[in-house]
Amino acid sequence: MLGHSEHAPEAIVTMTKIASPSFTGTDIVGGVLRGFNVFCSLTPASFAAKIQHFDSKQRKKTAGIFVDVLRATTTLNVIGALGVEGVHLAVKPRLGGYDFTPPVFPEAKWLFDGEEHGRPIAGGLIGNSPAAAANEQFSGAFLKFFSTNGARALETLVNAELGGVYLLSMANIATTMAKVAAAGFENIWLLGGGFYGSMTLEDTVCCGRAIAWLIEHTEKREPDLDDESRIALHAAATYEEDDDRLVRDLGHSQVAKLLQTIGHGADVSISVDGRGLSNRLWQRMRDTIMGLTTVGATHLLVPEYLAAVRS
Helix, strand or coil: CCCEEEEEECCCCCCCCCCCCCCCCCCCHHHHHCCCEEECCCCCHHHHHHCCHHHHHHHHEEEEEEEEECHHHHHHHHHHHCCCEEEEECCCCCCCCCCCCCCCCCCCCCEEEEEEEEECCCCCCCCHHHHHHHHCCCCCCCEEECCCHHHHHHHHHHHCCEEEEEEECCHHHHHHHHHHHHCCCCCCEECCEEEEEEECCCHHHHHHHHHHHHHHHHCHHHHHEEEHHHHHHHHHHHHCCCHHHHHHHHHHHHHHHHHHHHCCCHHHHHHHEEEEEEHHHHHHHHHHEEEEEECCCCEEEEEECCCCCCC
């Protein structure tokens, strides 16, 4: 059975720089891209287009960080903070017929959940709502979670066979980026889940805040950032220390309009700064890292917690 680990994050981390770009050979685009070491893809399609220029050796030196603020990564961050053993994120079937069979550990306690256009699937617990998740009991159980945008984005990272894969919400940016930086990856790649193929404001800002953390706490600098990373960084700067404005702007965004239609508008502010959740749970979310591990051929997101969890 999987256990949770305790550790303290590194505050300042020395990062290894990769070589200057090489323009020799036929892959000129790859030569340009390899001149950077912080990447951002605000949609899975962008990631697929760029990652093809990196060979397996370069991919193993890369950490992939999955972002889907509204709402997959926020909800899964809540579930991780509440003590789930592990989460298997499954792509939602096109024509229903959800498979509630445990993918591993059949003797363990398994829960099943997912969302269909923002609403819970038949037989699911909470849909994809951080507010609903906060009121459920996940401690000691595994969860099979069906998703559309989130699962496909995570599947894209998994299929790229990167050196490590992590989940990021607004809550656990500092903790997760410290973990990734301390691991010594040469490249860091953030991937936004988007909204049915298009980029979103909330994922862009979250990615930008993560990149700002790297610039402040490591040797990463703006010349190390590819174009989408710079876009995300500057978008985040617009909302620096102004979550109220971000919540207001997101209220007019495409995902928020969908959530308001189905009665989950409150999930927007929860996903930005935890308003509506208990302070203790939000702090636990901040102290929770969700990393991908493999059991046989099955991928599980497993939480790790800081040693100094605040009561």
